[in-house]
Amino acid sequence: MQQDANYHFCRDLPTTPLPEAGRILVTGATGYIGGRLVPELLERGYRVRVMVRGIAPEILERWPDVEVAIADALDIDSLMRALEGVHTAYYLIHSLLLGQKKFESADIEAAINFKEAAEKQGLKRIIYLGGLGDVQSELSSHLKSRITIAQELMSGRVPATFLRAAIIIGSGSASYEIIKHLVRNCPVILVPPWARTKCQPIAIRDVIKYLVGVLEKPEETAGRSFDIGGSDILTYEMMLKILSEIHLIKRPFISFPLKTVKLYAYAASLLTPVPAAITMCLMESCHNDVICQNDDIRRIIPFQTMPYRESLVRAMSREESDNVSTRWSDSYPPAHELAIKLNEAESFPLYRSSYSMLTAKKASLLFASITRIGGKEGWFRSNLLWRIRGWCDRILMGVGVSRGRRSSNTLRINDVIDFWRVEDLKENERLLLRAEMKMPGRAWLEFTITPDTKSPAHVLSVNAYFQSRGFWGQMYWYIFMPFHVFIFNDLIQQIEKRSL
Ligand SMILES: NC(=O)c1ccc[n+]([C@@H]2O[C@H](COP(=O)([O-])OP(=O)(O)OC[C@H]3O[C@@H](n4cnc5c(N)ncnc54)[C@H](OP(=O)(O)O)[C@@H]3O)[C@@H](O)[C@H]2O)c1
Secondary structure: OOOOOOOOHHHHOOOOOOHHHOEEEEEOOOOOOHHHHHHHHHHOOOEEEEEEOOOOHHHHHHOOOOEEEEOOOOOHHHHHHHHOOEEEEEEOOOOHHHOHHHHHHHHHHHHHHHHHHHHHOOOOEEEEEEEOOOOOOOOOHHHHHHHHHHHHHHOOOOOEEEEEEOOEEOOOOHHHHHHHHHHHHOOOEEEOHHHHOEEOOEEHHHHHHHHHHHHOOHHHHOOOEEEEOOOOOEEHHHHHHHHHHHOOOOOOEEEOOOOOHHHHHHHHHHHOOOOHHHHHHHHHHHHOOEOOOOOHHHHHOOOOOOOHHHHHHHHHHHHHOOOOOOOHHHOOOOOOHHHOOHHHOOOOOOEEEEEEEEEOOOHHHHHHHHOOOEOOOEOHHHHHHHHHHHHHHHHOOOOOOOOOOOOOOOOOOOOEEOOEEEEEEEOOOEEEEEEOOOOOEEEEEEEEEEEOOOOOOEEEEEEEEEEEOHHHHHHHHHHHHHHHHHHHHHHHHHHHHOOO
16 A cells, blocks of 8 residues: 555654664554554564464565564463563554453453463563543443453553553544544434533544654653543534534534433444444443543653544545555454355355456456455445345344445455455455355355466456355355346446456
């Protein structure tokens, strides 16, 4: 992806890089925050090791200068290897996508393991980013879990720095996409009483600056907790109103006595690209004021944080210039059953539909056209069918089809395209997508471009694979099979037509 000249957030940071500090480990590097932190550390001359759970060739493509350690925080042996020779570790592990029931126990187990491995490997520091919230009040389970993780990490022998943030505004952040799509997609904004809770949003660039800043101020920040926030304290209602002003969308705001956040969060999952697993966890915290209780960090790392309006404008301009570097949808638990890759399935899928056509177009043009599918480009004449299927999925609290894409032109492995995730990408040859919707089985969609053996033309093919789960899986396949002729023939024809 092309990165603009202002890409690095820390160029005006008032602290001095300490590259001699030693190796810096970034956990959660495939996630929203970690993915933005790594390039900043590299730019400041640090020796960076990223910890990821799956072997991911795209990591080295993105950051050729990093060391990659494959480790799962739930597996202490792999953690021990990943932490060997590390000076400071950023702890950015979060299992939100496992859903509300599972993430708390997974997160605490990961933190306990991490603390233990860090002590054994003699790390000098841990830096953790968690959530704001008054510990004296009754906090949501999500905020409580963030604080428990901090307490766990800070109780060890390795000095830990805890940065506490409320919602983070930036292109690709889940909170920003929820607010934006609520304003865009609701003709009337119903304002529940808890929308008047106070929040101190912070721009993603300021979060990254603080994360790097505390690394560079070890004496003042090791072993301490700091609240970080932007320059505005706003209610959620005000945040929605400001966004609608900036987007020039006029919406009536009407008070609504709905106290249950769950219902609202569920509705938000139907109206925004963010699925219920995330809206539920994030919006549950809307009952709690999340504002900074101390501003100590401003004296240690002094810079002007960005107002909410400006962070929205920056996020919008990044989207408009198609320059979103990480997105909430980037990380998906590899342990999740939907993350099983085609070449890892116990047996090759039994069900397959294949459609192909001969074309004189160049492989590079065909491939560029394939990589633009979904998102704003859509799924051509079968758009409506996909949408209906996606709505059914969202009702069942699945990912739906509206997740969109990080970038409309470029793709990397693990990117989301609506309800698919990129599993394999071979330039001018193959794009393999894995379905993440709820279905009685597993599905993949493969596009291939191969030279024709009898002419200078190319064969453009689409293959749908389905590994059925029992009787309902078979029914599912046979019910949808009659639509394949229309959907897949149209898909390759439109891709070919758009290969300009
Ligand atoms: N994003 C926000 O708006 C926001 C706001 C306030 C605070 N924060 C805090 O910032 C931190 C990072 O958040 P984020 O938004 O970047 O999260 P994220 O995008 O969901 O990424 C989470 C990361 O954790 C990794 N992970 C999960 N379980 C793991 C395990 N068992 N072993 C190793 N890695 C594991 C994931 O790796 P895989 O790719 O392998 O799944 C992923 O890279 C969290 O503590 C969060 O509370 C975030």
